[in-house]
């Protein structure tokens with residue numbers, strides 16, 4: 001079983017990775033480790049930057065050897081907001097800590113008649129202990145709900161309705177999210193590359 005350092009502090013992502021990639025043994029990013037910078041303009045840049053930052057820190061401070069380092073950069077891209085908040089999804093509305101309020105703020109930015117099209121995007125960067133790094137990605141098309149609906153998932157899930165459904169990711173069971181989400185698709189591509 002590959003032992004992989006998961007360079008993320010997002011509890012929602014951690015839960016999904018353990019469900020989507022049960023054949024990997026994850027080593028979690030320690031609580032006392034530094035915040036990993038993500039200053040790029042694209043998901044791919046940020047995923048690689050986080051993975052490289054994590055590997056450099058782990059090489060010096062790590063407590064056990066790992067076979068690889070995995071980082072995820074993801075976000076919600078809204079058509080009527082020119083693709084925003086996109087790579088800035090984690091930093092949207094920094095004055096609000098509660099996602100119910102963040103989601104209301106985001107929805108309030110859309111004019112009533114606006115196109116509600118949106119997609120979730122996920123880029124994973126993998127750095128093997130030997131061999132070249134690579135990235136894989138996944139996305140899911142959908143639309144924005146009129147209001148925050150459901151308590152499942154995390155982040156923007158309660159305002160995102162995947163194409164072909166009427167319920168938000170916050171309302172749908174996690175196995176449905178895992179059958180079509182941006183992260184599930186990126187994880188399927190990662191699995192194929194690691195095989």
Ligand code: ITT
Pocket residue numbers: 007008009010013038050072073074075076089090120153154155156157181183
């Ligand atoms: P790490 O960098 O530690 O992994 P982060 O939360 O800062 O955690 P990102 O920079 O990739 O991660 O930000 C992605 C944001 O997009 C995340 O904070 C959520 O708000 C949102 N997001 C990503 N995937 C999501 C999903 O599956 N469901 C709901 N929201 C999601």
